Amino acid sequence: GAGVSQTPSNKVTEKGKYVELRCDPISGHTALYWYRQSLGQGPEFLIYFQGTGAADDSGLPNDRFFAVRPEGSVSTLKIQRTERGDSAVYLCASSLRGGEEYEQYFGPGTRLTVT
Amino acid sequence: QKEVEQNSGPLSVPEGAIASLNCTYSDRGSQSFFWYRQYSGKSPELIMSIYSNGDKEDGRFTAQLNKASQYVSLLIRDSQPSDSATYLCAVTWGSARQLTFGSGTQLTVLP
Numbered sequence: 600g601a602g603v604s605q606t607p608s609n610k611v612t613e614k615g616k617y618v619e620l621r622c623d624p625i626s627g628h629t630a631l632y633w634y635r636q637s638l639g640q641g642p643e644f645l646i647y648f649q650g651t652g653a654a655d656d657s658g659l660p661n662d663r664f665f666a667v668r669p670e671g672s673v674s675t676l677k678i679q680r681t682e683r684g685d686s687a688v689y690l691c692a693s694s695l696r697g698g699e700e701y702e703q704y705f706g707p708g709t710r711l712t713v714t
Numbered sequence: 715q716k717e718v719e720q721n722s723g724p725l726s727v728p729e730g731a732i733a734s735l736n737c738t739y740s741d742r743g744s745q746s747f748f749w750y751r752q753y754s755g756k757s758p759e760l761i762m763s764i765y766s767n768g769d770k771e772d773g774r775f776t777a778q779l780n781k782a783s784q785y786v787s788l789l790i791r792d793s794q795p796s797d798s799a800t801y802l803c804a805v806t807w808g809s810a811r812q813l814t815f816g817s818g819t820q821l822t823v824l825p
């Protein structure tokens with residue numbers, strides 16, 4: 600079946616602009632996660648959705664970042680007033696449910712470059 | 715502080731050898747353990763999960779977990795050049811659902 604998809608694959612934006620990154624999880628997966636990965640590092644957690652609600656947003660670095668998942672499927676990560684330090688690969692993952700033992704599957708990522 | 719530590723490598727092994735990748739974690743409240751493989755420029759791909767002490771085998775891969783020692787490892791038997799990648803260890807803690815990753819170990823399998 601289809602895996603997690605993310606669009607766009609690459610996004611270049613100017614400092615101060617607003618960007619939206621989209622994630623479409625595996626069909627039937629109720630849990631969705633956003634991570635970001637900088638070069639040479641493992642992914643870092645941003646936010647976790649169970650269904651439509653954000654169950655844990657403790658990883659969001661500041662209030663310029665927020666994410667929505669209005670219908671419990673597709674999610675959008677929104678970044679306001681982008682800064683050069685936001686440049687990274689943004690990864691989305693989904694799992695069947697949100698329990699500790701449910702395996703997370705990653706999408707291909709969106710590479711964000713802020714100039 | 716919840717931390718996951720891996721040797722960054724690079725680790726080089728000859729083709730056909732056993733590659734051994736190690737990971738330690740900082741907190742005994744850990745629940746689940748995962749190994750992901752990441753090729754350069756690609757996203758992480760899940761290769762193994764392990765939830766209880768002992769060994770778990772899947773094809774050429776064996777994951778080993780020792781919760782008392784806070785240690786999880788991945789063995790790759792009959793290593794192939796196509797196994798050359800960065801291997802990421804990931805852990806969940808308590809009621810938290812998110813993965814905490816190590817920084818990865820770069821493995822090179824020499825033909």
